[in-house]
Amino acid sequence: MKLHEYTISQLHDLISKREISVPELTRYMLDRIESLDSKLECYITVTEKQAMEQAEKVQKMIDDGTLNSPLAGIPMGIKDNICTRGIPTTCASKMLSNFVPPYDAHVVKKLYDNGAVLLGKLNMDEFAMGSSTESSHFKKTKNPWDTERVPGGSSGGSAAAVAAGEAIYALGSDTGGSIRQPASFCGCVGLKPTYGLVSRFGLVAYASSFDQIGPLTKTVTDCALVLNAIAGHDPMDLTSSRRQHPDYTKALINDVKGMKIGVPREFIDDSVQKDIRDAVLNAVKVFSDLGARCEEISIPIMEYVVPTYYIIALAEASFNLARYDGVKFGYRAANPKDMLDFCMRSRSEGFGTEVKRRILLGTYVLSSGYYDAYYKKALKARTIITREFNKAFEEYDIIIGPVSPTTAYRIGEKINDPVQMYMEDIFTVPVNIAGLPAISIPCGFDSKSLPIGLQIIGKRFDETTIIRAAYTFEQNTDFHKARPSLNE
Amino acid sequence: MTITKEIIEYIAMLARLQLDENEKNSMVADISKIISYFDKLKELDTSNIDAMEFLVMDEDVFEGALRDDIVGKSYDREDLLHPEEEEGSEYFTVPRVVE
Numbered sequence: 001m002k003l004h005e006y007t008i009s010q011l012h013d014l015i016s017k018r019e020i021s022v023p024e025l026t027r028y029m030l031d032r033i034e035s036l037d038s039k040l041e042c043y044i045t046v047t048e049k050q051a052m053e054q055a056e057k058v059q060k061m062i063d064d065g066t067l068n069s070p071l072a073g074i075p076m077g078i079k080d081n082i083c084t085r086g087i088p089t090t091c092a093s094k095m096l097s098n099f100v101p102p103y104d105a106h107v108v109k110k111l112y113d114n115g116a117v118l119l120g121k122l123n124m125d126e127f128a129m130g131s132s133t134e135s136s137h138f139k140k141t142k143n144p145w146d147t148e149r150v151p152g153g154s155s156g157g158s159a160a161a162v163a164a165g166e167a168i169y170a171l172g173s174d175t176g177g178s179i180r181q182p183a184s185f186c187g188c189v190g191l192k193p194t195y196g197l198v199s200r201f202g203l204v205a206y207a208s209s210f211d212q213i214g215p216l217t218k219t220v221t222d223c224a225l226v227l228n229a230i231a232g233h234d235p236m237d238l239t240s241s242r243r244q245h246p247d248y249t250k251a252l253i254n255d256v257k258g259m260k261i262g263v264p265r266e267f268i269d270d271s272v273q274k275d276i277r278d279a280v281l282n283a284v285k286v287f288s289d290l291g292a293r294c295e296e297i298s299i300p301i302m303e304y305v306v307p308t309y310y311i312i313a314l315a316e317a318s319f320n321l322a323r324y325d326g327v328k329f330g331y332r333a334a335n336p337k338d339m340l341d342f343c344m345r346s347r348s349e350g351f352g353t354e355v356k357r358r359i360l361l362g363t364y365v366l367s368s369g370y371y372d373a374y375y376k377k378a379l380k381a382r383t384i385i386t387r388e389f390n391k392a393f394e395e396y397d398i399i400i401g402p403v404s405p406t407t408a409y410r411i412g413e414k415i416n417d418p419v420q421m422y423m424e425d426i427f428t429v430p431v432n433i434a435g436l437p438a439i440s441i442p443c444g445f446d447s448k449s450l451p452i453g454l455q456i457i458g459k460r461f462d463e464t465t466i467i468r469a470a471y472t473f474e475q476n477t478d479f480h481k482a483r484p485s486l487n488e
Numbered sequence: 489m490t491i492t493k494e495i496i497e498y499i500a501m502l503a504r505l506q507l508d509e510n511e512k513n514s515m516v517a518d519i520s521k522i523i524s525y526f527d528k529l530k531e532l533d534t535s536n537i538d539a540m541e542f543l544v545m546d547e548d549v550f551e552g553a554l555r556d557d558i559v560g561k562s563y564d565r566e567d568l569l570h571p572e573e574e575e576g577s578e579y580f581t582v583p584r585v586v587e
Contacts, residue, residue: 102567209542235555307526318503325504327580332573336583340504348506356505357518360496363503364519365526374526380534383541419521435542 003028004165005483008222011168012070015062022062022073026055026117029075033119033166036486039147041139042161044080045088046120051075058115070225072115077167079158080121081128082213083202084108087118091204092136093126095330095350105202106237107171107213107230114229119167123157126352127321128178128206130154131425134415135354142411143185144484145450149408152182158216159186163484169217169226173203175210176309177403177428180440183216184403184453187442187482189223189470190216194461195435196241198227199234205320207313208239210432219480220441220471224248227463243461251467254475257291259465260396266302267401267427276402279444279452283400286476287469297396301388302426304381309429310422311365311378318362324350357418386434393459398469402427403440403453427455437463441470442479451482491520 003025006014014020030048037043055075061067078084081091083101085108090096104112111118125135133141133156141156143149144164151160155172159182162170172179174192183190191214198213205211215226231245263284268277284294326332326346333349336342351359365374392399405424414421431438436457443454454473458466474480496515500507507515565578574581 098571100571102563304529304532307529310522311526311529322504327582328568329570332570339583339585342583344504344506347504351505353511356507356511357515359503359505360499360515361519361522363499364495364523367499367502373530376539377529377532377534379539379542380537381529381532383537383539384532384534386542418518419525422522422525433542 002165004032004168006168007219008070008074008168008217008225011074012072015073022059022117023052023055025073026051026075026119029119029167036164036166040142040144040160040164040166042122042141042157042164042166043077043120044090044092044123044138044157047087047118050087051117051119054117058117061115067115069114069229071111071229073117074168075117075119076111077119077122077158077161077170078108079124079155079170079172081124081173081204082108082171083204084118084121087121089121089204090138091127092124092138093350093352093355094137095324096204097137097331099329101202103202106199106234108202110230122155122161122167122170125154125156126355127204127317128154128173128175129317129354129358131177131181131421132415133157133182134411135352137352140411143408144486145187146408146448148410149450150185150411152185152404152408154178154182155190155216156182159183159188159190162186162188162216162218164486169215169222171213171230172216173211173213174432175207176313176432177425179214179216180403180428180438180453180455181425183440184451185408187451187479187484188216188218189220189442189480190214190440191223191227191463192431192438193227193231193463194437195432196239197231197245197437197461197463199232199237199240201234201236207316208320209316210313212432220439220467220474221249221252223439224252224467241461246464248463248467251464252471253468254472256287256469256472259287259292259398259469261287261292261294261469262297262392262396262399263294264297264299264302264399264401266299272402272405273407273446275444275446276405276407276452280400280402280454283443283454283473286473287400290472290476295396297392297399299388299392301385302430305385305430305433306423306426308378308381308385309425309433310361311374312382314358314362315366315375316362318359318366321355321359382433385430389430389434389436397458397465399457401455403455404428407446407448407450407452431457436460437466439466439470441473442482443473443477444479445482491516491523
């Protein structure tokens, strides 16, 4: 096995036993990025110099005995909408192509405190607006399983880098599925934590009542390790929860006996690609055979979740992105006539098409005369959706289903049909609407050998149960062991 | 509701975006399709439903969130200004607003 195929826990062992040093491991990963990334285009910025300096520093602290974390010395990548002090944070937009944050995001600081080594910043859809990473201003990331296909999005660079071994793990952000859907397209593990569990201080805001940061990893064990490091209260994020979070590695228990699992029939209907439905039903069988009680349930509100999500998300996006006026940071138009021209041209030249489309839609649903019909109506629908999920959780410990109705599609195949693209977020957006945690884990392959993801949704702040179910599934199946060949 | 070019021009102005003719035409087409998809929500009965219930998803978030004002560390001015255009300046630079 090669170094990039190891998990966090395996590399931690090698580092602890002095079988490899942190600088050696970091150099190996940087060389791998150098040889592979011209093909896959996962990274927007590779921080070679800082990574090697950080690696030396971390190795010294390990040698001194002043640093003892399972993440110490493990090389990772971060989605380019999470602020890193002194390192460009572009949001894959021309607007922020010259933005160098003066501070680290809370999660970045937490990872540094744990001795993490940053390899670079990962590609994404512009301002996290998309499901294929095609709306990036800079490059189109390829799916490591088939380089003609998209990696999913918006955290497509993060998922592709983990799947291809260009990072041992990565952070992404999930507003409507942006961690889980690329994790499923690329065959890795992706967790969207409960709203409030992980601080968003330093995450460039898209839709603030939905945004969450979470890990993308090779295994459920690695996911628990990274979540342990990034979860917890932060006074800089008003929505950050004050409750003590448990040690998530304690949830790595291979046992689901007696667990009550709901399978919504709306998640496995004809709109879902047949081999995805088969893989999900196989997962239901795996859980049943292991002693869980699986039952079909109904969540009738599902047909309204996509419009509800998009109306609220785009309304929030339109005011979150109002800050890009050319003054305080970001792109500035040349030779402005006056202040209005300066603001309008900076925005129009700095934003790409999908971002403009979403700002216009958000402005429309908030504008006088349409506010009640769209925005307020969607907030009320949000209440109904949240209540329906909470009601299901009165009887069931977890809800399972697919992550996406399709597997990875061809680059360019759907980019010109926004309604179709939005509709495919159907299984991921209700989780953000209700503020729930959910994980995507590998559960099979389609007829073209592309990965399929299983989504496990839990109660608010009950990451423990979804990690336990995901770990049990992983221990009893082999899907997570498959790696893309990449013609190496 | 039909989305016309005039509506697109109006909301573009509100959003401080300038669109060329091609962009306007494609936005009319795309946004019409998306808004008619959003219109599906009109079928849903939302009478007697609270629009703000999601705000109290987690009451403990707000407990103790109000705190005394404390002086904290600020950022270095030079880190915040644009590196090229505002080199050596103490302020953000914008086009003249007052004649």
